[in-house]
Amino acid sequence: xxxxxxxxxxxxxxxxxxxxxxxxxxxxxxxxxxxxxxxxxxxxxxxxxxxxxxxxxxxxxxxxxxxxxxxxxxxxxxxxxxxxxxxxxxxxxxxxxxxxxxxxxxxxxxxxxxxxxxxxxxxxxxxxxxxxxxxxxxxxxxxxxxxxxxxxxxxxxxxxxxxxxxxxxxxxxxxxxxxxxxxxxxxxxxxxxxxxxxxxxxxxxxxxxxxxxxxxxxxxxxxxxxxxxxxxxxxxxxxxxxxxxxxxxxxxxxxxxxxxxxxx
Amino acid sequence: xxxxxxxxxxxxxxxxxxxxxxxxxxxxxxxxxxxxxxxxxxxxxxxxxxxxxxxxxxxxxxxxxxxxxxxxxxxxxxxxxxxxxxxxxxxxxxxxxxxxxxxxxxxxxxxxxxxxxxxxxxxxxxxxxxxxxxxxxxxxxxxxxxxxxxxxxxxxxxxxxxxxxxxxxxxxxxxxxxxxxxxxxxxxxxxxxxxxxxxxxxxxxxxxxxxxxxxxxxxxxxxxxxxxxxxxxxxxxxxxxxxxxxxxxxxxxxxxxxxxxxxxx
Amino acid sequence: xxxxxxxxxxxxxxxxxxxxxxxxxxxxxxxxxxxxxxxxxxxxxxxxxxxxxxxxxxxxxxxxxxxxxxxxxxxxxxxxxxxxxxxxxxxxxxxxxxxxxxxxxxxxxxxxxxxxxxxxxxxxxxxxxxxxxxxxxxxxxxxxxxxxxxxxxxxxxxxxxxxxxxxxxxxxxxxxxxxxxxxxxxxxxxxxxxxxxxxxxxxxxxxxxxxxxxxxxxxxxxxxxxxxxxxxxxxxxxxxxxxxxxxxxxxxxxxxxxxxx
Numbered sequence: 001x002x003x004x005x006x007x008x009x010x011x012x013x014x015x016x017x018x019x020x021x022x023x024x025x026x027x028x029x030x031x032x033x034x035x036x037x038x039x040x041x042x043x044x045x046x047x048x049x050x051x052x053x054x055x056x057x058x059x060x061x062x063x064x065x066x067x068x069x070x071x072x073x074x075x076x077x078x079x080x081x082x083x084x085x086x087x088x089x090x091x092x093x094x095x096x097x098x099x100x101x102x103x104x105x106x107x108x109x110x111x112x113x114x115x116x117x118x119x120x121x122x123x124x125x126x127x128x129x130x131x132x133x134x135x136x137x138x139x140x141x142x143x144x145x146x147x148x149x150x151x152x153x154x155x156x157x158x159x160x161x162x163x164x165x166x167x168x169x170x171x172x173x174x175x176x177x178x179x180x181x182x183x184x185x186x187x188x189x190x191x192x193x194x195x196x197x198x199x200x201x202x203x204x205x206x207x208x209x210x211x212x213x214x215x216x217x218x219x220x221x222x223x224x225x226x227x228x229x230x231x232x233x234x235x236x237x238x239x240x241x242x243x244x245x246x247x248x249x250x251x252x253x254x255x256x257x258x259x260x261x262x263x264x
Numbered sequence: 265x266x267x268x269x270x271x272x273x274x275x276x277x278x279x280x281x282x283x284x285x286x287x288x289x290x291x292x293x294x295x296x297x298x299x300x301x302x303x304x305x306x307x308x309x310x311x312x313x314x315x316x317x318x319x320x321x322x323x324x325x326x327x328x329x330x331x332x333x334x335x336x337x338x339x340x341x342x343x344x345x346x347x348x349x350x351x352x353x354x355x356x357x358x359x360x361x362x363x364x365x366x367x368x369x370x371x372x373x374x375x376x377x378x379x380x381x382x383x384x385x386x387x388x389x390x391x392x393x394x395x396x397x398x399x400x401x402x403x404x405x406x407x408x409x410x411x412x413x414x415x416x417x418x419x420x421x422x423x424x425x426x427x428x429x430x431x432x433x434x435x436x437x438x439x440x441x442x443x444x445x446x447x448x449x450x451x452x453x454x455x456x457x458x459x460x461x462x463x464x465x466x467x468x469x470x471x472x473x474x475x476x477x478x479x480x481x482x483x484x485x486x487x488x489x490x491x492x493x494x495x496x497x498x499x500x501x502x503x504x505x506x507x508x509x510x511x512x513x514x515x516x517x518x519x520x521x522x523x524x525x526x527x528x529x
Numbered sequence: 530x531x532x533x534x535x536x537x538x539x540x541x542x543x544x545x546x547x548x549x550x551x552x553x554x555x556x557x558x559x560x561x562x563x564x565x566x567x568x569x570x571x572x573x574x575x576x577x578x579x580x581x582x583x584x585x586x587x588x589x590x591x592x593x594x595x596x597x598x599x600x601x602x603x604x605x606x607x608x609x610x611x612x613x614x615x616x617x618x619x620x621x622x623x624x625x626x627x628x629x630x631x632x633x634x635x636x637x638x639x640x641x642x643x644x645x646x647x648x649x650x651x652x653x654x655x656x657x658x659x660x661x662x663x664x665x666x667x668x669x670x671x672x673x674x675x676x677x678x679x680x681x682x683x684x685x686x687x688x689x690x691x692x693x694x695x696x697x698x699x700x701x702x703x704x705x706x707x708x709x710x711x712x713x714x715x716x717x718x719x720x721x722x723x724x725x726x727x728x729x730x731x732x733x734x735x736x737x738x739x740x741x742x743x744x745x746x747x748x749x750x751x752x753x754x755x756x757x758x759x760x761x762x763x764x765x766x767x768x769x770x771x772x773x774x775x776x777x778x779x780x781x782x783x784x785x786x787x788x789x790x
Contacts, residue, residue, distance in 0.1 A: 033298055034298055034401075034404060034406055034429075036401050036402075036404065036406075036430060037430070038430060038432065040432065061434050063432070066445045066446065066449075068426070068432075068434045068436070068445075069434040069435060069436040070436065070458075071435075071436070071459075072434045072435070081597070081758065082597045082758055083597065083625060083629075097430075097432075098432050098433075098434070099394075099398050099401070099430050099431040099432040099433070102394075102431075102433065103398060103431075106626055110622055110626060113622060114618075114622070117594075117618055142402075263457075373633055373635065373636055374669075382633055382667055382668035382669050384628065384630075387629060388628045388629055388630050391627065391628055391629040392627055392628055395626070395627045418630065419753075
C-alpha cells in the first residue's frame with residue numbers, strides 16, 4: 001500500500017523532494033508551455049526600379065482576430081547618423097513576429113551606426129544585405145521570426161532589393177512581397193513587374209509565342225502597382241489594412257508616403 | 265494519510281488521480297514560469313486632448329476564484345507616468361519593485377532644481393519595459409503580463425502604448441488588454457478612431473468613456489469586479505483614484521440573454 | 530640613482546599621500562596639444578590644436594563625435610582616448626536602444642570617471658594617459674565636463690587642457706562673463722582666441738591644425754528647439770572662423786598663402 005509505505009526502511013518512497021514522481025501529469029492533464037512567437041500579420045512589398053526602389057508595407061498590427069494597432073510601421077530607414085534617420089539611404093521592412101522585427105531593425109541600425117563611426121562613411125546596401133544575412137543566421141536555432149526585405153540603391157545607382165527568409169537565406173531580386181498576403185501579391189507582381197505570362201499578340205502560337213519584352217517601370221507606374229497590390233490584399237486578407245506606408249529611395253534621399261487603406 | 269511534505273496541501277490521489285509532482289524536481293533542466301497563477305484581467309486606456317485616462321479593476325483572480333479583491337493594478341512612475349498591469353500578479357509585483365528602483369536611480373541623475381527636465385518620460389519607460397519583456401522572453405523566462413504605459417512623450421504630447429509577455433509593443437489612441445481588447449476597444453474606437461479624434465476628446469468625455477468600458481467589462485467578463493482604479497495623466501501630473509465603484513449598473517439586459525446556462529427557451 | 534620607491538605601480542601611496550603613477554598620467558595630459566571648451570546658454574563648442582609628428586605626417590585627430598548630442602576633445606595619448614571614445618559610443622548607443630533617448634551627459638561622464646578610477650586602484654593596471662573635455666547637450670541644457678586620468682570629472686563653464694593651456698585658461702577667466710549669452714559663432718570665436726593664446730611664438734592657426742566641434746540647440750522650422758547634432762569641423766570648414774579671429778587681415782592672408790603652398 002503506497003499510502004503507508006513512506007518509510008525508507010520499508011523500501012517505500014522517501015520524504016525527500018527528489019523522490020516525488022518524475023513523470024509529468026498523467027495523460028489528459030493540461031500542460032501549459034510558453035510559446036515565444038506570435039504572428040502579427042501584415043504584408044510588405046518591395047520593387048526595384050532603374051534609379052529608385054520602393055519599399056511598402058501596411059500599418060496594421062494584429063494578433064489573432066484582434067487589431068492591436070492601426071498604425072504600426074513595418075518599413076524603417078536604417079543607418080542614418082541620427083535617431084530620426086534624416087540622412088539614411090537604406091530601408092528595411094520586416095513582417096511576421098513584430099517584437100523580433102523590431103529587435104532585428106534596431107540591431108541592424110546599431111551595426112550601421114558603428115560602421116559609420118569606425119569607417120567614417122555609410123554602409124553600402126550590398127554590405128548591409130550581407131550583414132543582415134549573418135545576423136539572421138546567427139540566430140539559426142532560435143530565429144527572428146521575420147521576413148525581412150532590404151532596399152536601397154547599389155553602387156551604380158540602380159534600385160536594389162534583397163529578400164530574406166527567417167534564417168538568413170537571401171538573394172537580390174527585382175521585386176518581392178512578404179508576410180501574410182505575400183502569396184496574394186507575388187503572382188500579381190510576377191505578371192506586372194516581370195511580365196510573366198505576357199506575350200506579344202500575334203507573334204505565333206504555343207512555344208512560338210514571343211514573350212513580352214521586359215522594360216524597367218517608371219516610378220509612377222510602380223507606385224500605382226503598389227497601391228493596387230495592397231488594395232487587392234486588403235480585400236482578401238483580414239490581417240492587412242488600415243494604412244499603406246511607402247518609402248521611395250532615390251539618389252536625392254528617401255521620400256515617405258502614407259496612404260489610407262480600408263479599415264474594415 | 266500521506267505524511268510526506270511534498271504531499272501536504274495537495275489534492276488526494278485517490279480522488280483526483282496522480283498529482284503532477286514533476287515541478288518539485290531539482291535535477292534536470294531549469295524550468296521557468298510556464299503559466300500565470302494569480303491574475304488580473306483587463307486594463308483599458310484612452311488618449312484625450314491633453315493626456316491619457318487609464319483604468320483597471322482591483323481584482324486578482326486565482327483561476328476562477330476571486331482571490332484578492334483589493335489589488336491595485338495601476339502604478340505611478342516618477343509622478344509623470346502610469347503603468348497598468350494585466351496578467352500574473354506576482355510578476356506585476358516584481359516589475360513594480362523593479363520600476364521603483366529605476367525611479368530612485370533616475371532621480372539621482374536629474375537636477376533637483378528642475379526635476380521634470382531630463383527624467384524618464386512615459387515613452388522612455390515604455391521602451392525600457394519593452395526591452396525588459398523581450399529579454400525575458402528570449403531567456404524563456406517571461407514576465408506573464410500585458411502592460412499599458414500612459415503618460416506624455418518628449419514633446420509633452422499624450423503617450424499610450426502597450427507591451428506584452430513576448431515583448432511585442434504597439435501604440436494606439438485607445439488600448440485595452442485581455443478581454444478589454446474584444447469588449448472595450450470597440451467602444452473606445454467609436455469615440456477615438458484616430459489620433460486626430462483623440463486630440464479632440466475632452467478629459468470629462470474620455471473619463472466617461474473609460475468608465476463605461478469598465479462597466480461593460482464587469483457585465484461580461486467573469487474575472488472582473490465592480491471596484492476599480494482610474495488614473496488621469498496630464499502635464500500637471502497624475503491623478504490616481506484607487507477605490508472607485510462602478511455606478512448606475514443596469515442588469516436588465518441579462519434577462520434577454522439566451523443560449524448559455526439552463527434556460528430551455 | 531634611486532629616487533622614488535613609490536611610483537612603480539598605481540596602487541601604492543607615497544608617504545606624502547600621493548600616487549605617483551596617477552600624477553605622471555596627469556603629466557601625459559600636459560604633453561598633449563591644447564584643447565579648449567566653452568559653453569553658452571544654447572551651445573557648447575570644443576576647439577583644438579592638432580599636431581603632426583613630423584612634416585611628412587598627417588595631423589592627429591583631436592575631436593571625436595561620440596553620439597548625436599555629445600563629443601570629446603582629447604589631450605594626451607590618442608590611443609587611450611580611443612578606448613574611452615569607443616566605450617562612450619557603446620554606452621550612448623546602448624542607452625538609446627533601451628530608453629529611446631540621448632544618454633544624459635553627466636551620466637556618461639560619471640561612467641568614464643568610474644572606469645578610469647578603477648585603473649588607479651587595481652594592481653597591474655595603468656591609468657589612462659589622456660585628459661578629455663566632454664561637450665554635450667541634454668534636457669538640462671549644454672554641458673562641458675573635464676575628465677582627468679585620476680578619474681576626476683568636473684563640470685565647467687569653460688576650460689582648457691593640454692600643453693600651455695594655462696594661457697588659454699587665463700583668456701577664458703578674463704572673458705567668463707561674456708560666454709553665457711554668446712551666439713554659436715561668437716562662442717567659436719572665443720574658443721579660437723583662447724586657443725591662439727596658447728600657441729608658441731611664430732605659430733598660427735591654420736586650416737590644417739585647427740579643429741572645431743559644436744553641439745547645442747537650434748530653432749527648428751516650426752519654432753521648436755532641436756538638438757544640433759555634434760559635428761566636427763576640419764580643413765576648409767574652419768577657414769572662415771580662423772579668418773574671423775585673425776590678428777589683422779594681412780596676417781590671415783599670409784597664413785592662407787602658406788597653406789596653399
